[in-house]
Amino acid sequence: MMFSNTLTRRGLIASALLAFASLAAQAAEIRVITSGAFTEAYKKLVPIYEAASGHKVISAYGASIGNAPDSIPSRFARGEKFDLVILSEGGLEALMKDGKLVSGSRVDLVRSQIGVAVRKGTPKPDISTVEALKQTLLNAKSVAYSASASGTYLSTEMFPKLGIAEQMQKTAKKIMSERVGAVVARGEAELGFQQVSELIYFKELDFVGTLPDAVQQTIFFSSALVQGSEQQEAAKHLVRFFTSPAVADIVRSTGVDPVSK
Known part of the structure; x- marks a missing residue:
């Protein structure tokens, strides 16, 4: 039964990768900054996505809130450029309010405890x-x-x-x-x-x-497009991969729960 389940899981992921490869536009570089709870899932998924899509993901990491030099708010304040941001809902809404992110582009990825x-x-x-x-x-x-x-x-x-x-x-x-x-x-x-x-x-x-x-506090970690990004379509493509049912087990294995569409 375990062998069968493994084959089924591999088949689902393979099917998803074929779909994402066919959907990918001209190869692009997608600049992403992500925080805390989604980081382990992100590190597992990005190499799979790059292999399937032909896109290159350039990654940075920082805390969702706070004024530490490498926190996401501090990096935005310094004018660092990104196409996609992934962080806790409170941090995301603060950046959205400041006009740093594209209104209406929030996508909830996972729940974390x-x-x-x-x-x-x-x-x-x-x-x-x-x-x-x-x-x-x-x-x-x-x-x-x-x-x-x-x-x-x-x-x-x-x-x-x-x-x-x-x-x-x-x-x-x-x-x-x-x-x-x-x-x-x-x-x-x-x-x-x-x-x-x-x-x-x-x-x-x-x-x-x-x-x-x-x-307990259950926190959503969500993605949003960055205002002024030149790779918004490629960033949307990456988000669709992160939320694909085919990769949900990989996400779940890292200690967070995928958010059902």
Whole structure:
């Protein structure tokens, strides 16, 4: 049965690639900047797309929000040029409001949730309920969270909701310009909070689980065309590939859920 399923999956992807190859226009270079939760899926899908379409994707990476030098808002502020941007819905809407993106071009790609990880071999804390999560946070000597969308939610909404904002100011640290998992892997924090897709690829970590539903934040990561881009048709073509049902299993394997059309 597993062998049959593998053949079926390969057949679906092959069919999709043939379709995208036939739809591709003259080979183009598509400049894309993407953030956090979609990054692992993006890295798996882009080589497949390039091989099928003949287009070349030039990739850049940065946080969805914030003023770190490599964040997406900072890069736009410096005038860096892109054809397509992929980031959290809040960051996307801010760029849209500023006139950086093409109105009406938003396409939701995946849903992402916040997870928790610890250094491999250390005890896994209890986060199964809201009260257990609260006690785990209060007992932790050090906590690392993202400077992007998930971290903003934790520091401005979840910590205050749990009544531990003051304590977290002493023990929690916002991580700039690198993945939270890297900080936890080095032993610089006991607990790491970030999108699940950002944590599960660190072999040095043990994934604890996702936040309880009552305090979970589900974030959409979406694409949009950049205002003034000369490769908008090619960028649309790439987005159609990212949302193709044939590649949904690849996307899902990276810790995010594809958004059904």
